[in-house]
Amino acid sequence: MKPKIMQATAVAHPNIALVKYWGKRDVERNIPAVGSLSITLDGLTTTTTVRFDPEFEHDVFLLGGCEAPKMAQRVVGCLDRMRRRAGVSMHAVVESENDFPTAAGLASSASGFAALVIAADAALGAGFDRSELADLARQASGSAARSLFGGFVELRLTPDGPYPTETRQLLEPRAWPLRILVAVTDPGPKAVGSTEGMLMTELTSPYYREWVESSPADLLEARSAVERRDFEALADVSELSCLKMHAVMLSARPGLVYWNGTTVECIRRVRELRADGVAVFFTVDAGPQVKAVCLPEVYERVERDLAVLPGVTSVVESGLGGGARVVEDRR
Numbered sequence: 001m002k003p004k005i006m007q008a009t010a011v012a013h014p015n016i017a018l019v020k021y022w023g024k025r026d027v028e029r030n031i032p033a034v035g036s037l038s039i040t041l042d043g044l045t046t047t048t049t050v051r052f053d054p055e056f057e058h059d060v061f062l063l064g065g066c067e068a069p070k071m072a073q074r075v076v077g078c079l080d081r082m083r084r085r086a087g088v089s090m091h092a093v094v095e096s097e098n099d100f101p102t103a104a105g106l107a108s109s110a111s112g113f114a115a116l117v118i119a120a121d122a123a124l125g126a127g128f129d130r131s132e133l134a135d136l137a138r139q140a141s142g143s144a145a146r147s148l149f150g151g152f153v154e155l156r157l158t159p160d161g162p163y164p165t166e167t168r169q170l171l172e173p174r175a176w177p178l179r180i181l182v183a184v185t186d187p188g189p190k191a192v193g194s195t196e197g198m199l200m201t202e203l204t205s206p207y208y209r210e211w212v213e214s215s216p217a218d219l220l221e222a223r224s225a226v227e228r229r230d231f232e233a234l235a236d237v238s239e240l241s242c243l244k245m246h247a248v249m250l251s252a253r254p255g256l257v258y259w260n261g262t263t264v265e266c267i268r269r270v271r272e273l274r275a276d277g278v279a280v281f282f283t284v285d286a287g288p289q290v291k292a293v294c295l296p297e298v299y300e301r302v303e304r305d306l307a308v309l310p311g312v313t314s315v316v317e318s319g320l321g322g323g324a325r326v327v328e329d330r331r
Helices: 069-086 107-124 130-140 144-148 194-204 208-228 232-250 261-275 295-308
Strands: 006-012 015-019 022-025 036-040 046-053 060-063 091-098 154-156 167-169 179-186 282-283 292-293 314-318 325-326
Touching: 006 107, 006 144, 015 144, 015 208, 015 282, 022 194, 036 144, 036 208, 046 107, 046 154, 060 069, 060 208, 069 091, 069 107, 069 130, 069 261, 069 314, 091 107, 107 144, 107 325, 144 154, 144 167, 154 208, 154 261, 179 295, 208 232, 232 282, 261 282, 261 292, 261 295, 292 295, 295 314
Parallel strands: 060 091
Antiparallel strands: 006 046, 006 325, 015 036, 036 154, 046 091, 154 167, 179 292, 179 314, 282 292
16 A cells, blocks of 8 residues: 555744844844844735655755755755754755745745745644744744744744744734735845845944844834734834844945845835824835734825825735634645
């Protein structure tokens, strides 16, 4: 009898950090230098199928139907850690699809590895708990653990815990249903990847230590704002964290400039809207896309104002999404 083929499909959504993570406390174990607080988006989705088969001689990773050698190394590393913990040795074919641009500052690695660990766990029947899956995802991508959860999510450093970080949901999506508009200003891949940029910043920025030391206060302020549903307080600390992160990037040698001219114009427009009393704020990750976070009643105005700016190729509208989960494979 032919051995059983084990397969599962999972979906996950990218997340955007409102209080940012930038830098590594431990590069080898991929432990972030600071904690972070994020929101998970329902408007962007990664779908990943993992198929283990005893007859496979090696692992295969396909992204959008094509081989992706650079990312494949990280995928195989993640599978190896899961196989060791599960006590199996079978190779796998992993097929992943994003319905949004990859490696363009839209957290595709976060949703990708969140979907991968959920699908691989289901295919193996390993039964890892959510904390262990979050640890496995975080080792592959520093922000992937947050995409295991929906709504508002915090990742804390826990040196004395069973894992070096702890990820938990602060609020479910429907508890505070904010809207997010992603102004895409360049859908292409960024020139400098996040890990490379983080290491460069830590080694060369004269302000890196201050960035790390100021993070706990920002997290405390943001956590309190989320718990109170205080939009203005969350807007203030989110914009502060974003600008501090990009300031420390700019102070690296050579300076890391992820923005383009349209990025700046989008930020300027969001600031003008907020000054006019519109409940919206901006955040930008390691890329040129601008995320405008707003209350539901103003998102149509924000979308209209961003869409008409020269250089904005599209505006993706999203609400808060759920965590990574297994779905029926309909292929």
